[in-house]
Amino acid sequence: MTPLLESAALNELAGGRVLLKAESLQRTGSFKFRGAFNRIAQIPEALHKNGVVAFSSGNHAQGVAAAAAILGLPAVIVMPRDAPTIKIENTKGYGAEVGLYDRLTDSREEIGGRLCEERGATLVRPYDDGGIIAGQGTCGLEIVRQAETLGARPDTLLVCCGGGGLTAGCAIAFERLLPDAEVMTVEPAHYDDTRRSLEAGEILPNQSMQGSICDALLAPQPGTLTFAANEGRVRGGLAVTDREVKAAMAFAFRVLKLVVEPGGAVCLAAVLAGKIDCAGRTVALTLSGGNVDPDLFRSVLEEQGDCEEQGDCGP
């Protein structure tokens, strides 16, 4: 169970109570371990020896690798050859076999499909899977229960949203346990496919898969299952700029003393940028991951220090 944290300084700034679910402190550094563990635990024993396959260059890769290792299944993670060395090494570090492919000439779906077929392995999808959604939902469950022990009752839950798995799991948990609370997504500006899809009532894709600092949130479009789960349960969505995200990462460093990756900082960014009214209310939010490259983290601290000196940290 990850801690639900509260900061007097943040509360004062926000004018309400802000409860921070620190999934950055989760095993493998993000919430992804929850869904991966739950999904892999459902694989029939007879198929264990054939192992699991996943595609990912990021947090899902590490979540699947670690969960498979604990449950004793071999794992192959298909990663792009040009993925950051540290992510490839981390994934290997959790005991997974890493299959590299060339983004330009190879199809990861084909490689993964072949692996599943040849080995009888189970494909572990990053979000569009009931077992994954249920696993991520344990995060929402914990938020409600931990808030109770703090004597708090969230009016709003903000969830960092990529493919929508964490949002779907938390929204389902909240619907059951705290039906009066509103659940909202936060996404990177220009990559707010879930917000737009919820407004349109149909699945709309992102126009691009690159150009935001929030690499962990750049899914091509909402999943079929996640969209169906989120429609009707999620009130709406917010979007934050890269600059707001960097300011939130620097705030997390300076005030909260937490290392948060860009995609994990979008909800905090929405609060700090005043995009959600916290006055007199209780807002719970996810800090969904902390897997940030040291070089990027250093440049964010430097840039933020410069803009604070110049009094120009606007969006």
Place this chain on the structure above:
Amino acid sequence: MTPLLESAALNELAGGRVLLKAESLQRTGSFKFRGAFNRIAQIPEALHKNGVVAFSSGNHAQGVAAAAAILGLPAVIVMPRDAPTIKIENTKGYGAEVGLYDRLTDSREEIGGRLCEERGATLVRPYDDGGIIAGQGTCGLEIVRQAETLGARPDTLLVCCGGGGLTAGCAIAFERLLPDAEVMTVEPAHYDDTRRSLEAGEILPNQSMQGSICDALLAPQPGTLTFAANEGRVRGGLAVTDREVKAAMAFAFRVLKLVVEPGGAVCLAAVLAGKIDCAGRTVALTLSGGNVDPDLFRSVLEEQGDCEEQGDCGP
């Protein structure tokens, strides 16, 4: 209550269970708030309006300022004129009046003494005070209780040690609640006055008050009360180099996703450097603070990245 954290990656590395008391996540970013709050809460009501006075350029300043503000007492913190602007601003931010002095020409004791006399204010010492020691002891109390809920029973407690207040409070709590556990201090190499004093059976000073990265731990010598409390309760002490501290800060960033200041990282450094045997044992330790300057943090990440590339991160 700050969380007691555990990392699967760290446990594997250490070969045992390592429980991390994240005082970096405490109000004001260090454990100092505990003692300050407890001490100030004991001031008789009639003296409240006269306020409190403290000397400090660091974590004690912020702890006293924040605790006084909550309890409704005016606070004057006497700080050196050349203290980092951010620490002066933070202390003012908690509502304290800051009195600046010149390190070369002024005596802070004289300024503080005059303030106390003129105003009838109460001096809040950083560690050599029963109320402060008892307040810091709540950290030890929480460690024992939180370990229980994790199904753990620490064999050893490592405490980051400057003047010895946190050590004394925790050692007294452990003596009562977990008498079989051994309590040990960790200090910066060459500034291990508590270790040497405990070995000698008398209070020995540090030779110098500058030259270590661990600014928060550079007390001139063990306090009279803290030494008396620690003698007989503390098994012994460890010392770590600046390089080991920087490696621990980088590990906390990379693996634990926590921002830890140099003085707050000494216990983790001792574990990572193999200075305490964790194999098959449960070792609890304090991460006592997270108030680190962004520029220093950046340089630690950069330096550590370089030495890892070159395979030369030794002491």
